[in-house]
Amino acid sequence: MLSFFSRLKWVRKSKKTQSSKKKDEISKVSSRTSESTNSSSQPKIQTSSVYTNGRRFQAYKDCNYILPNDDTEIDRLHLEHWLMKNVLGRNFSVPIEPELDRGIKVLDAGCGGGTWVLEMANEYPNSDFTGIDVSVGWPTEIRPRNSDFVVGNIVSELPFEDNTFDFVYMRLVGMGVSNDEYPTVLYHIYRVLKPGGWVELVEVDGAQVYRGRRSSQFWNAVLQYLKMRGFKTGIVKDLYQKVEDAGFVNIDGMRVRIPLGTWGGKLGEVFEEDVLGAYRSLRPVIQPMLNFSDDDFQSLLDNLPAENNEVRQEMNWFSNWAQKPTPEQIRFR
Incomplete structure (x- = not known):
């Protein structure tokens, strides 16, 4: 079996700030029907949101995503x-750049604000990019001509024909897709x-590497909440086996350990901003x-940066890729 974490690398880049938006929204529940912004042939999906303490959360009955889906969260996802682009050095790791240059069909499953789709569409104008997510957080008017977005729940289905895409990218769905799903x-x-x-597949091990008392306290509460929502922990721990069980071949990947806090330079500073935002x-x-x-x-949040520096906090990210076998490969397996 190939080593699942075959490479480890560190990259330090300059900091990019995140806009902070505060909303004074009263508690309420809203719902609406959404569809693909370009393709009326895609099935409609009934989505709903609930507002809690000024933040908007997904309330679609078959979606377990625990983070908000409002503008403030979209800003954090952009950051x-x-x-991740600067840590990994690029937007993808699979060996298909020549194919992207020539023109292929690509899907971003769980695309969030659509940043990955938009950047890739600009970089590879001969390829077609589609993003799918249960919430609309992407631009609905101004975007590259070779990009499209669809509203849908990736746990329930992917509303596309068999054998449609050459490349499927999925990043950080561990807070919305349970281990069993x-x-x-x-x-x-x-x-x-x-x-x-x-x-x-790109996922993060939220348990972190060197946790202090406060970060342990927070993470244990997250685990308790996830358990209440029917989640099990440890998606990244057995992801190789899940990919292999699904029938994929040529499985490979890498682990990236990222510093959390100013002790890790600009990279650690920006990552801490991202984590505290979450x-x-x-x-x-x-x-x-x-x-x-x-x-x-608030005191817990205020004291986390000092604790991160004291214990030299780190977090593991995993980028893993695999290939759907051709009929010939299936025949000789």
Whole structure:
């Protein structure tokens, strides 16, 4: 079996700031019907949102994503995209750049704000890029002509014909796809990939490497909340086996250990901004789990940077890729 974490690398880049947006929204529930912004042939999906302590969360009954889906969270996802691109050195790791230059069909499963799709569409104008997500967070008017977006729940289905895409990219769905649901998502990906097509999966091990007392306290509350929502931990721990069980071949990948805090230079500084942004996003659901007052929770956030530097906090990210076998490869397996 190939080594799943065959490479380890560090990259330090300059900091990019994230806009901070605060909304004073009263608690309410809203719902609407959405569809693909370009293709009326795609099935419609009934989506809904719930507002909690000024943050908007996904309330679609078959979606377990625990982070918000509002503009503030989209800003954080833009920052996170920039961070991962600079850490990994590019937007993908699968060996298909010549094919992208010539022109192929690509899907971003769980695309969030659509940043990856938009950048890739600009960089590879001969290829066609589609993003799918249960919430609309992408630009609906101004975007590259070779990009499209579809509203859909990747756990339920991928609303595309068999053997449609040459490359499927999926990043950071661990907070919305449970360990038990992951094989179903991989089944959908396998189905829509062409024989010989590639899938790339990027996930983070939120448990971190050297946790201090405060970060342990926060993460344990996250685990408790995930358990309440039916999640199991450890997607990254057995992802290789899940990919292999789904029928993929030529499985490979790399682990990237990223510093968290100013002790790690600009990279650690930006990553800390991203993680603290995620912690703030989770405040409406995690603060009650901790039974903290507003002041106590803010004190926890305020003291995390010093603790991160003290313990030299790090976090593991995993970029893993595999190939759907061709009929010839299946025949000789």
